[in-house]
Amino acid sequence: MHIASLNVGAARALEIDGRSVASGIVKRAVEGEVAVKPLGLAGDEQADLSVHGGLAKAVYAYPAEHYPFWQTVRAQARAAGWGEPLPPGFLGENLTLEGLLEKDVCVGDVLRFAGCELAVSEPRFPCFKFNAVMGFAQASKLMFANGWCGFYLSVRAPGTLRAGELFEVIHGPREVGIVELFRSRAALRKQG
Numbered sequence: 001m002h003i004a005s006l007n008v009g010a011a012r013a014l015e016i017d018g019r020s021v022a023s024g025i026v027k028r029a030v031e032g033e034v035a036v037k038p039l040g041l042a043g044d045e046q047a048d049l050s051v052h053g054g055l056a057k058a059v060y061a062y063p064a065e066h067y068p069f070w071q072t073v074r075a076q077a078r079a080a081g082w083g084e085p086l087p088p089g090f091l092g093e094n095l096t097l098e099g100l101l102e103k104d105v106c107v108g109d110v111l112r113f114a115g116c117e118l119a120v121s122e123p124r125f126p127c128f129k130f131n132a133v134m135g136f137a138q139a140s141k142l143m144f145a146n147g148w149c150g151f152y153l154s155v156r157a158p159g160t161l162r163a164g165e166l167f168e169v170i171h172g173p174r175e176v177g178i179v180e181l182f183r184s185r186a187a188l189r190k191q192g
Helices: 064-076 128-134 139-146 178-191
Strands: 002-008 012-016 019-023 034-037 059-063 095-098 110-112 117-123 151-157 159-161 168-170
Touching: 012 128, 059 064, 064 095, 064 139, 117 178, 128 139, 139 178
Parallel strands: 059 095
Antiparallel strands: 002 095, 012 019, 034 159, 059 151, 110 117, 110 168, 117 151
């Protein structure tokens, strides 16, 4: 398991359905060592702290293994050309990870890197900004259908990270899986 890409971005205005909306979803890959502080990575911002960021959601991780699917469905929706690669960080994640899927992660698991430790806190829930960045209105529905949500991490031990870095998973109590939590909260949202 390793960090395929380390991604940060400043909050900025996005034009969505004719209105300007602040968002930090647009991330770009960075090289070299990046400081990890209690509220996230140096150089990264979140625009709406009610749903992203803060101590429990300081860093967002997403599996690189899902990228081919998103590339294909974006092409099918005519939001991108066939074979047009998605750049790392396209789904708004800080850490594009290889070797760790949502189905293998539980709340309380710890990702131990050489220079810091991050604890799994909860799944990410997509919103209209995700649909806008992906370029088609059904993107959130596909994320809900597949359970490919990625997961938020709190900073357990601040330090540094860099792209390419290996990490290990230290299992927590293994009581609440990310996919199960994602699907149960999604079901509640449909009811309410």
